[in-house]
Amino acid sequence: MHTDTEACYRAVKSRDRRFDGVFVTAVHTTGIYCRPSCPARTPGFANVSFFPTSAAAQAAGFRACKRCLPDATPGSPEWDLRADVAGRAMRLTADGVVDREGVPGLAARLGYSPRQLGRILTAELGAGPLALARARRAQIARVLIETTDLGLADVAFAAGFASVRQFNDTVREVYAASPSELRGRRRHGVGAAGEIRLRLAVRTPFAGRALLAFLATRAVAGIETAGPDWYARTLSLPHGPGTVHLVLADAPEPGQVVQVPATFHLTDVRDVSAAVERVRRLLDADCDPVAVDDALSADPALAPLVRSVPGLRVPGHVDGLELAVRAVLGQQVTVGAARALASRLVADRGALLPPALAQDGLTHLFPAAEAIAETPMTGMPASRARTITGLAAAIGNGEVALDRSADRDGVRRALLALPGIGPWTAGYIAMRALADPDVFLPTDAGVKAALTSMSRSPERPTDPDSWSPWRSYALMHLWGSLGGPALGPATGPAEKKEMI
Template sequence: MHTDTERCVRAVQSKDARFDGWFFTAVVTTRIYCRPSCPVVPPKAENMTFYPSAAACQQAGFRACKRCRPDSSPGSPEWNQRADLVARAMRLIADGVVDREGVPGLATRLGYSTRQVERQLLAELGAGPLALARAQRAQTARLLIETTALPMAEIAFAAGFSSIRTFNDTVREVFALAPGDLRARAPKRAEGAAPSGTAGGVLALRLPFRAPLNPDNLFGHLIATAVPGVEEWRDGAYRRTLSLPFGHGIVALTPHPDHIGCRLTLTDLRDLTIATSRCRRLLDLDADPAAVDGQLRADPLLAPLVDKAPGRRVPRTVDEAEFAVRAVLGQQVSTAAARTHAARLVTAHGRPVEDPEGGLTHLFPTPDELAALDPDTLALPRSRRTTLTTLVGHLADGRLRLGVESDWDEARARLTELPGFGPWTVEVIAMRALGDPDAFLPSDLGIRRAAQELGLPHTPAALTARAAAWRPWRAYAVQYLWATDDHPINVIPA
């Protein structure tokens, strides 16, 4: 979008927050870059130039605005609605892969050469993977500086910097302030943190999103399907355990009208960026509701559903392999039965954790931890035992890879090859684990019932044909159709 100068200028002049994260405005006279909704008086059009990423602005010598904090904008919805190389790379960078494995590790995961990855990112985003990861580290550093009382040395390494000097230089370059000055200028509740910063390793953050956001089906689905010991609803917050690269954590996510409250307890602060990214992905916070709802409203039978409760999101996952296992456990059984089966696996194979604030007891077991399970201990039909153990075996030995970097069509093909994986299971994994916004479940009983009540075609073939007009947002249409039912997945408990 940053190449459409006229459209970008209009968005900046109207301070349109819908475009935050889509592009960044750099002001050539002040050498400052902003988000489109920056509250300051817009500069003259001839003094604006536009970039596709904060990293590109920084590479061009611009520093972040102290008023609008462009580095904390919602992420671009582009990276979660596409499955090409650039989008997959951006999802991996957000998940911290460059910091942990370097650019060669990023390229290996994507199946391309380092040179190809760097060339495509530079062409589309104006910055290579190292610059994009550096911009992310700077944002994490600012967050920790302003919301915690941690020593600067600890912040530097928690944010992913290799040295104190690099940390100091980057903060000065990006924010035009030394780390100590940045902390001194911070408001008492920057990013929603308590005035005293951290307490006992707890971080309180605000996760932004593009309005509107309807939390009912989003949180309702997570709560209704919550696995005991791994997830719970407590004191108005959805809480769950997180398996992370450097340790583990517990997150509490609370819906508010203008943000999602995020309270993180981490055993290793180096996991902050990854944990935040996974929580945003879980709640689909980088979605563009204007684009989604605008297209779905074009169908006169869907329009009343969208108008009644706009901004529905697709509830996703923090761990793709976990969701695939849970999808198999949920085949042809009730929500309650699926939770029971998953809870048994967790108790038998999950790693215990301590939760002084609630009832979380375990991490969901990894494929490696499940690889040695005895099928005879599973209270499942024999065919489903085979389906589960085959899936776990393929995930554990790498024959099947499910992650943010997955090619959606290739992952579908690999899943379809496994015994017991029909279209419903494959598509629900594509929708909620892989994040394909166009995944569709025409054979789902709830979808067919809703379609019939609305006057839509309700046989799978006919509904698929009608849904062609909803592309590429059919996964969101699924949420609107599911919401016509009185199932607990559509309601947040009082």
């Protein structure tokens, strides 16, 4: 959108919060960049430029506005919708891949040389991979400075900086304040020792209760637990295990940004960036719910469902392997049976959490691919056990990548090539593990039942293809219509390849 300067300027003049995170406004007369909804006086059209990312504005010499904090916004929904190289690079950069593996590592994951990748990202995003990672580090550093009691040296390394000097220089350049000055402006309470309490920005409307119901219904003992207004789970992170505790509530007012309280316990503070990004995926935090709801409401038959649960999210996941294995476990069985099978797998093969992290009923990590691939599971058809073993082996050896770095169509083809994986399972994995917003599962029993019920109403549903590119969200509404969003897909169909 940033190339349509007239549309951007209209959003800035109206202080439209829907565009926060979609682009930033750089003001030439002040040298700062702001979010579109910044409450400051609107600058003249001739004095502004628009950039797709904070990194692009920083590379052009602008610093972040201290009043509106343009980096404290949800990310652009474009990165979930786009499956091209730029979108995949943004998702991996947010996960901290550049900090851990450098630009060569990021380029290798995407199948490009570092130079090619730099050219692509500069052309698409206005900044190369190093600048994008630098902006992400600055954002994480500011949040940690203002919301935790970590020492500033610890903050520097937790945010991904290579040295304290680099951390100090970047924070001063981006925020026009030293780290000590930012800490003096902290706005939130500080957690107890070992806690990192953050607030994760999401756009409204936000159906937090529906998301909680979906996750709680599927919570696997040992790795997940939930209460009346909260959900907690374990996290397998690059430098060690961790946990997160989320407080989820509804925020029905459209066009705003709300904060989801999140409390992290991490073995290594260097995992802050990865932990935050993976939990944001779980929340579908970068979704533009107004755009989704408006598009789906255009179908008169679907509109009542959308109105009844505004801001419904597609629950993502923190671990592609876990989601894929659980999808296969859920074939042809109830949600409760799938939970029982997954709980047994966790108890038998999952690693125990360190005692300092074992709380809220969380005791284990989900098993690693190698642990699952070693021995077939029992208590299920032999063909399904072989499917799980083969799937875990394929993910473990890199044959199938579920870390959002791979091309979605390529992942689907790789999954379908595995015995026991059919279109339903591959589609469900793509929807939740790869954040594909346009998945439709016509063979799903719940979808068939919902469409049959809708066909009896005066307003018959149109062709599901008309719901594109938001068919994943339509699926959530269809499943919810059967008895509330907590139900979701009760069972997956038998995959024909399962019998091979």
